[in-house]
Amino acid sequence: MSSSRQESLIDRCKHHGLRITGQRRVILEVLDASDDHPDVEELHRRVSAIEPGVNIATVYRTMNKLAEQGLIERHQFDDGRLRYEPAPEEHHDHFINVETGEVIEFRSDEIEDLQEEIARKYGFEIVSHKLELYVRRRKGH
């Protein structure tokens, strides 16, 4: 999740030559404050609570622009919608609790290494990957 990032999204946008408009300022603020994986509609809801009048198309366009620049990550879990989070400092994968919809992050160096190993075995190099574990709470303990 968001945790503490060294640089704000606004600063990172400036460094990438993106203009900081009033709308973007709010969108970036919302993104920075999020520690979950909101979709565009939810982002728009949060933005509108701070500054009404921002069009949802602007949120869509901003997310695309940010993703292009690698400033955010885009996910598509099983509900089919695009969800976003600020680009994490260190890669992680996700549990999705099928009963609550909650998304939990985890990291396994062993799995990451095995992925590289098996790709190499097949003569591939990994460009990116997606690992999603759809889970439920274990009963008893």
Next chain:
Amino acid sequence: MSSSRQESLIDRCKHHGLRITGQRRVILEVLDASDDHPDVEELHRRVSAIEPGVNIATVYRTMNKLAEQGLIERHQFDDGRLRYEPAPEEHHDHFINVETGEVIEFRSDEIEDLQEEIARKYGFEIVSHKLELYVRRRKGH
């Protein structure tokens, strides 16, 4: 991929109480003959080559029905379209060659085991999972 399955999809449909219509017969035949991961449009193209006049809505409905019954698996890779393959006898995951779009199957017991282990560590049990490795051919060797 399809490899040799013990029972044809048509037989499995009968056992599941699904009616075998002319359209379904062709759709199932196409599925059984596929050793890739076609989307609905591609399936419809292949079906139409054998028997023109089958409506694409029928293909959509048939795929949903088959998936409900667990007779096929549904995937959504990064292009966002739903793709299908006959339910494999043994679980596998996928490489997606980002340069060609080709989908290659693999299986890693080590990774499967590690997934279970890390889920357990978090107090979860895995309901299903998705592992997709987006790759390119390694240059030199």
Next chain:
DNA sequence: ATTGCAAGTGCAATGCATTCGCATTTATAA
């Protein structure tokens, strides 16, 4: 073989998330 009816189909309409065209506004560099 015939019949009854739930299941399946064709077709067009609809839903839903996302993108796009275009006129207008605005951030930023000069």
Next chain:
DNA sequence: TTATAAATGCGAATGCATTGCACTTGCAAT
């Protein structure tokens, strides 16, 4: 301050998938 490319608002369009409805058909029971 000004010029201009970038960004925005808004509605229309897009792409993929689902659905309502009238019609057809597989198939189990007779």
